[in-house]
Amino acid sequence: MLTAIVISVGFLLACSLILAGLLVLAEKIILNYDTCRLDINDGRKVLEVEGGSSLLNSLAEKNIFIPSACGGRGSCAYCKLKVTSGAGPVSPVEEPSLSPEERASNIRLACMVKVRRDLQIEIPEDLFSVRRFKARVARKKPLTHDIVELRLDLLEPAAIEFEAGQYIQLESAEYKGREAVMRGYSISSRPADNQHVELIIRLVPDGICSTWVFEHLNVGDNATFSGPYGLFHLSDTQAPIICIAGGSGMAPIWSIVRDMKDKGITRPTTYFFGALTQKDLFFLDEFRQLENECPWFKFVPALSKEPQDSTWTGERGLITDVVARHFPDTSQHEAYLCGSGGMIDAAIAVLVKNGMPEDNIFYDKF
Ligand SMILES: Cc1cc2nc3c(=O)[nH]c(=O)nc-3n(C[C@H](O)[C@H](O)[C@H](O)COP(=O)(O)OP(=O)(O)OC[C@H]3O[C@@H](n4cnc5c(N)ncnc54)[C@H](O)[C@@H]3O)c2cc1C
Ligand code: FES
CATH class of the missing domain: 2.40.30.10 (Translation factors)
Known part of the structure; x- marks a missing residue:
């Protein structure tokens, strides 16, 4: 009985594999999409490309680079573009990434749209400078x-x-x-x-x-x-700033605070950096120096898993608890957050609970 089940499952699996292989082969050999026209921003640019590739890759071949943090796997949703005609139906991979409003306005994932015929698309102007x-x-x-x-x-x-x-x-x-x-x-x-x-x-x-x-x-x-x-950058206001990052989330904040110094921007800024233990900390000397040079800047590293008997005398606990202790009222501040999705969601919850309007919170989830 068990042998019969195993043979049947194996047979079905082999059939599906052969069918999938035939489909790929048919697409490659039998289907010929010829040359397709990509009409960008109502004729601002018209490109001729070989059909058969994804819209993301077809544009990259013509030196138009669309954000694609997952490299075209359909999981990051960074490659959203408006495709007003020629894209065909929304694929199951795209569905979870598109809100009903986006679907109604013809927003698509460029990595999942295959160029099979002429397309009309809209590309934000700033992407032409990539x-x-x-x-x-x-x-x-x-x-x-x-x-x-x-x-x-x-x-x-x-x-x-x-x-x-x-x-x-x-x-x-x-x-x-x-x-x-x-x-x-x-x-x-x-x-x-x-x-x-x-x-x-x-x-x-x-x-x-x-x-x-x-x-x-x-x-x-x-x-x-x-x-x-990306659109993650310092806003043009005078609001005091709370930065929160963990691990390699340090990167954009390290750029932002030194750019503030370069430009003479002196908005009061407190930077909370969360790590597990002392061995996960870096740039401590650089931040102490920045604090000495810039009276408007304060760096607060916090450790969540540092042994109690260690030499660490700084903040301890989850970074969100440390932020809440320092800023029980965040209603006048702006926040810049960078790190894992979990850390950012938890930080947003704390900032909003303490009075920060959601519009004042900017983040990049890694
Ligand atoms: C805007 C932005 C900025 C970023 N900035 C930084 C930064 O400054 N520094 C930084 O370090 N990172 C940054 N990241 C994250 C970075 O882009 C990568 O996601 C990260 O480096 C992992 O890429 P990888 O190719 O090494 O891992 P991947 O190959 O993408 O794998 C990631 C994880 O998924 C698992 N995985 C992969 N494929 C599969 C599969 N088929 N099935 C199951 N599991 C799988 C892997 O085991 C691994 O655990 C940023 C991301 C974004 C979106
Ligand atoms: S490139 Fe990531 S979803 Fe398209």
Whole structure:
């Protein structure tokens, strides 16, 4: 009986695999999509592309780079674009990422829309200034046991214009049978230093791109990235600022606070940095120096898993509890948050509970 079930399941599995293979083959060989026209922003640009690729890749081939933090897997929802005609029905992969309003306004995931016929699309103007950069690794410095800082010298183009808080998409190379991918990394350097880009990258266990950075990318190697992307940057108000970050979430905040210093912005700023233990902390000396130079700036590192009998005399506990202790009233502040989704959701809940309007909270979830 058991053997019969195993044979039937195996037979069904083999049939599905053969069918899937035939479909892929049919799509590749039999279907010929010819050349398709991409009409962008009501004729502002008209591109001719070979049909058959995703809209995301077709645009990248023409040097128009759409944010794609998951590298086209349909999971990050960063590649949303308005496709007013020619896209076909919304795919099941897109469904969870699109609200009913977005679906009604023809918003789609560019990585999931296949170019099969002429398309009319709308692309935000700021994305036309995104470029692809060739760079060389000038420095690779361990900051903790699982975080490195990369400094990239720009080769071509030789300079980048960006706002503190924005990110780039680093392109990894193939290694040990793992595919080349693109992943988003916030720029940690200052916009004033525009011939370099610095990144702070945490090793994600079994992660494709971060493992490539840690194990295969070395000083002197070439690296390619596109950017800048993103809307996470300092607002143009006078409100006092609360920054909250954890781990490599340090990157955009490190850029923002030093850019404030460069530009003479003196809005009172308190930066809470959450870590597990002392071995997860970095830049302590740099922040002490910044505090000495900038009376408007305060750095508050907090440890949630540091042994009680250790030498640590600073804040202890969950970063959200530490923020709540320092700021029982957040109604007049703005907040800039960066780190894991869980940390950001918890921080938003505390800030809002203590009076901060949600519109005053800006974040990048890693
Ligand atoms: C705007 C933005 C800015 C960012 N800035 C930074 C930054 O400054 N520093 C930083 O360190 N990170 C940053 N990130 C996160 C970064 O983009 C990557 O997500 C991170 O480095 C992991 O990428 P990876 O290729 O190493 O891992 P991935 O290969 O994407 O894997 C991530 C995890 O998923 C698991 N996984 C992968 N594929 C599968 C699968 N098929 N099934 C089940 N599990 C799977 C892996 O085991 C791993 O645990 C940022 C993200 C965004 C969106
Ligand atoms: S690139 Fe991530 S969802 Fe499309």
